[in-house]
Amino acid sequence: MHISQFGKLILFALIACSPFPSWAQTTTIERTSVPSSAKSPPSPEPSNSNLRPLSKINIGVPTLNVSESQDTFRYTLGAGDTIKIDVFNVPELSGNQTIAPDGTINISLIGAIKLEGLGLDEANALLREKLNPFLVRNIVNISLISPRPLNIAIVGEVNRPGPRFLNYVGTGGAVSNAATLTRALETASGITSRADISNIQISRRDGVAGRRIIKVNLQDLLEKGDISQDVRILDGDSILVPPLSQASASQSRLVSNSTFSPDTFTIQVAIVGEVNRIGPQTLVYSRSGVLSTGLTGSTNTAGVTSGGGPVTLSRALQAANGVTEIADIRNVQISRLNDKGQRTIVKANLLDLITKADISQDITLTDGDLITVPRLEKTNPSDYLQVAKATFSPTTITVQVVGEAVRPGPLQLRPNSSFTEAISYAGGLTNDADWRAVELYRVNPDGSIMRRDLVADLNLPLNEESNPGLRDRDVIVVRPSFGSSLINSTTRFLGNIINPYSLINNAFRRN
Numbered sequence: 311m312h313i314s315q316f317g318k319l320i321l322f323a324l325i326a327c328s329p330f331p332s333w334a335q336t337t338t339i340e341r342t343s344v345p346s347s348a349k350s351p352p353s354p355e356p357s358n359s360n361l362r363p364l365s366k367i368n369i370g371v372p373t374l375n376v377s378e379s380q381d382t383f384r385y386t387l388g389a390g391d392t393i394k395i396d397v398f399n400v401p402e403l404s405g406n407q408t409i410a411p412d413g414t415i416n417i418s419l420i421g422a423i424k425l426e427g428l429g430l431d432e433a434n435a436l437l438r439e440k441l442n443p444f445l446v447r448n449i450v451n452i453s454l455i456s457p458r459p460l461n462i463a464i465v466g467e468v469n470r471p472g473p474r475f476l477n478y479v480g481t482g483g484a485v486s487n488a489a490t491l492t493r494a495l496e497t498a499s500g501i502t503s504r505a506d507i508s509n510i511q512i513s514r515r516d517g518v519a520g521r522r523i524i525k526v527n528l529q530d531l532l533e534k535g536d537i538s539q540d541v542r543i544l545d546g547d548s549i550l551v552p553p554l555s556q557a558s559a560s561q562s563r564l565v566s567n568s569t570f571s572p573d574t575f576t577i578q579v580a581i582v583g584e585v586n587r588i589g590p591q592t593l594v595y596s597r598s599g600v601l602s603t604g605l606t607g608s609t610n611t612a613g614v615t616s617g618g619g620p621v622t623l624s625r626a627l628q629a630a631n632g633v634t635e636i637a638d639i640r641n642v643q644i645s646r647l648n649d650k651g652q653r654t655i656v657k658a659n660l661l662d663l664i665t666k667a668d669i670s671q672d673i674t675l676t677d678g679d680l681i682t683v684p685r686l687e688k689t690n691p692s693d694y695l696q697v698a699k700a701t702f703s704p705t706t707i708t709v710q711v712v713g714e715a716v717r718p719g720p721l722q723l724r725p726n727s728s729f730t731e732a733i734s735y736a737g738g739l740t741n742d743a744d745w746r747a748v749e750l751y752r753v754n755p756d757g758s759i760m761r762r763d764l765v766a767d768l769n770l771p772l773n774e775e776s777n778p779g780l781r782d783r784d785v786i787v788v789r790p791s792f793g794s795s796l797i798n799s800t801t802r803f804l805g806n807i808i809n810p811y812s813l814i815n816n817a818f819r820r821n
Contacts, residue, residue, distance in 0.1 A: 387425045387433060388545055389413055390458030397441065398449035406455055419444050430454060460489055462543060466551035467505035468498035469575055476543060489543045491526060492570045495551070500572030503621070504676050506554045507532075507565060512541060513548040532564055553648070566620070566674075577621055579675055583683035584637035585630035586704060586782075593629060593675070595621045622672045623658055626681060627702035632725075635781050638684045639697060644673060645680035653680075664700045698726035698779065709780050711736040713788035714743030726779035728772045729764055732786055739766060744791035750778070751785040 387393070389411045397403040407415045413426025420440045425433045430452055438450045459475040474497055476489045491510070495501055507528040516522045524541060531539040543549075565571060574596050582588050623642065627633055639660040645653050656673060663671040675681075697703055706722045709732050716737030723732060729750060739745050745766040752760045762778075766788070770777040 384429055385454070385457070385544070386427050386429055387413075387454075388458055389426060391454060392456035393425075393433075394453045394455050395437070396451045396453075397445070398447055400445070403441070409458075417441070458545070460543060460545045460547070462494060462545070462547045462549065464494060464498045464549045464551070466549075467502040467553050468495060468500065468551055469502060469572055470499040472498075474498070490540045491543060491549070492528070492531075492540050494543050494549060495570040499575065500570055501551055501565075502676065503566070503674050504554050505565075506552045509552055511550045511552070512543075513550070514544060515546050528570075529565075532568055577675060577677040577679075579626055579677075579679045579681060581626060581630045581681045581683070583681075584634040584685050585627060585632065585683055586634060587629075587631045591626055591629045593621045593626060621675050623675060623681065624660070624663070624672050624700075624702040626675060627683070632702055632704035633683055633697065635697075636686050637697070638686045639702075641684055643682045643684070644675070645682070646676065647678060660700070660702065661696070664696055704782065707780065707782040707784075709783075710785045711788070712785065714740045714790050715788050716740060718788075723780065725782075728777050728779055729786070730766065730768050730770055730777050732780060732784075733766050733788075734768060736786075738768075739788055742790045743788050745788075747789070749787040749789070751787065752781060753783060 387409060389409050391409045392406060393409065393415070394406050395404055395415075395417075403417060403419065409415055409425055412424075414422040414424045416422050417437075417440070423436065423440060425436070428436065433452050434450060437452060438448050441450060442448050457478045459477050461473065462476055463473045465471045476494055476497060478489055491512070501507060508530075510526045510528060512524040512526060513521050514524060526539050526541055527536075528539055530536040572595075574594065576592060576594050578590055578592050580590050623644065633639060642658045642660055644656040644658065646656055648654050658671045658673050659668075660671055662668040703725050705724070707725050707727070709721045709723055709727075711718050711721060711732060715733070716739070718736060721732055721735050723735065729748075733739065733748075743766075747763050748766045750762045750764055752762075754760055764778075765776070767777075772779065
């Protein structure tokens, strides 16, 4: 049979486009006959690929990095969550549902489905799987409408430890801040002054692994602005705020002014030794420095010894009406509980505070501190001049002036007022006073009475020898001079002689 040239060309094209049976068979054998266990390992990726070879991937135990927020936060559904279900073109299955206490929701076609413990993506996948036999186009979406309150526990150095509920939504439906660590601390009335915020621990449920510990350093949040340290809180979290390792340490002013420190709190301390009022003292901290009593027109705190401000050692001494003149302010001791429940001694040198402006000596107090102000072994008048001006000394002292003064009686003076100042505040001396021998009486710490004779020269400067500073309960006695005493005695004697004759004379005149 003769085939034309054009026919040959068409026949060749048909043969080239038709697959040979042997090619098809070879391809089928390679896909079906080789078992999965006998497959050769995958060929290495080309060098220009963006994928790492599997052999180079580290599949060890993952370590927690707080900076990776996706590792620390994964919202899981639970009882009380309100979710919205959207099933494409099936309004009968769509709508809002609240997860029941047993962790389930109810779908009319498939019944109860347990969603508790699942993330939103996992809940979506489960619902699609259950509805797949009934839907032509399996398009299902679940979204969270109203999250449930989170049941958490906060223990350690917070002002109100214990379990609590943390809400995502504020009152009246207004959106509130996210449920973060700092907000959880705020619900516990803030941290105490001895909280170690650099080592906060969060115990969190981790599926089959049980629980894991997340360590957070809020110090970095305050000092470096590391917002990743403000970890989001999940349902079932337990938060531990440990105490500072050293009992002498206290939080810095930066921490005290943070949002998770309380605006107001009360502590109780005890003060013994050389103060004017020994015993327990209630101290109130207020960020604004002023606390309201609830009374109209009043800004003072009722029922406590002091108002707002930092709760420091000097403020506690103020609440005790100040130190006495024989207080050893170089060796004030604070007995404080450490993290092991044992008491340790913290020493403060308040003389350095008032002479060198060493603010570190004004130690921040914590609840339960015991303060001891020892007695000086030997008094030093020059030191007392400094102490009398301090804020932790009494604001006033009471001095008695008796005898030949214009206005005798008790005087309220500032501490360490001079002897001549007391004479001036008493209106000066009368004409009959013996200003060269005015007596000063003082009760010593051992109960003995000291007497000094001083000259009431109002031009004398403050001097411990001639014009000493006064102490509380000093008594100044101004006696009459010898000449005035003699004149007064003569006058009284003559009065006794003249008075009878005057009475008789007056009687006759009336008749």
